Amino acid sequence: xxxxxxxxxxxxxxxxxxxxxxxxxxxxxxxxxxxxxxxxxxxxxxxxxxxxxxxxxxxxxxxxxxxxxxxxxxxxxxxxxxxxxxxxxxxxxxxxxxxxxxxxxxxxxxxxxxxxxxxxxxxx
Numbered sequence: 586x587x588x589x590x591x592x593x594x595x596x597x598x599x600x601x602x603x604x605x606x607x608x609x610x611x612x613x614x615x616x617x618x619x620x621x622x623x624x625x626x627x628x629x630x631x632x633x634x635x636x637x638x639x640x641x642x643x644x645x646x647x648x649x650x651x652x653x654x655x656x657x658x659x660x661x662x663x664x665x666x667x668x669x670x671x672x673x674x675x676x677x678x679x680x681x682x683x684x685x686x687x688x689x690x691x692x693x694x695x696x697x698x699x700x701x702x703x704x705x706x707x708x709x
Contacts, residue, residue, distance in 0.1 A: 586684075586698075586699060587609055587610055587611050587616070587682050587684060587699040588609070588610035588699075589607050589608070589609055589610075589680050589681070589682060589699055589700060589701035590607065590608045590701055590702070591605060591606065591607045591678065591679065591680050591701040591702065591703060591704040592605070592606050592607075592608070592704060593605040593606045593704060594678060594704030594705045594706045595705075595706070595707070596707040596708075596709065597670055597706075597707070597708055597709075598708070598709060599670060599671055599672055599708055599709065600669060600670065601670050601708070602666070602667060602668045602669075602670065603667045603670065603706060604664060604665070604666045604667070605621070605664065605665040605667065605678055605680075605704060605706075606662055606663070606664055607619070607621075607662060607663040607664070607665075607680030607701055608660075608661060608662050609661045609662070609663065609682065609699075610661070611661065612658060612661055613639065613656050613657075613658045613661055613662075613663065614639065614658040615684075616639075616682050616683065616684060617637070617638060617683045617684060617685065617686060617687035617688075618635055618636065618637045618638065618682075618683040618686075618687070618688075618691055618696075618697075619635065619636050619654075619656055619663045619680065619681065619682055619683070620632060620633075620634065620635035620636070620680070620681045620682075620683075620691060620697060621633040621634050621635075621654060621663075621665045621678055621679070621680055621681075622678070622679045622680075622681060622694060623674075623676040623677065623678045623679070623706075624676050624677045624679070624703075625673070625675060625676035626675075626676070628676070630694060631645060631647075632645060632691065632692070632693065632694070633645050633648055633652065633665070633678070634648065634652055634654040634665065635654070635691045636654045636655070636656055636663070637689070637690075637691070639656055639658065642654050643690070643691070647673070648667075648674070651667065651668050651669045651670075652665060652666065652667050652668070653665070653666040653668075654666075663680050665678070665680075667706070670706075670708045671708060672708050672709065673708075674706060674708050675706060675707050675708050675709075676705075676706060677703040677704065677705050677706075678703060678704050678705075678706055679700055679701055679702075679703045680700075680701045681694070681697035681699060681700050681701070682697060682698070682699035682700075683696055683697045683698065683699075684698060684699065685698070686698075
């Protein structure tokens with residue numbers, strides 16, 4: 586299994602930026618895919634972005650062009666750079682890891698077996 590610890594959340598004004606980090610207990614080069622999800626108040630759990638085998642990336646339409654996912658295998662860390670933040674980006678952000686499913690495309694939380702505890706992002 587893998588342990589994931591998120592950090593970097595906080596409060597920011599609309600239009601600002603934050604960079605989330607997710608430190609993994611294993612080398613990310615061995616992971617099939619990593620993702621960021623978020624849970625906003627009153628909204629469904631949302632797949633924000635994923636990175637497949639450290640290369641192929643995908644983004645929810647709501648964050649396309651504003652968020653960038655990346656990973657540093659040397660640091661065992663997944664990142665989410667969030668720019669031009671909007672109030673609707675408020676929520677708890679979770680990182681997730683897929684160690685064995687290895688699909689070509691991720692669609693939902695069931696594709697991931699490793700989860701962090703979440704970090705709060707508040708945009709006002």
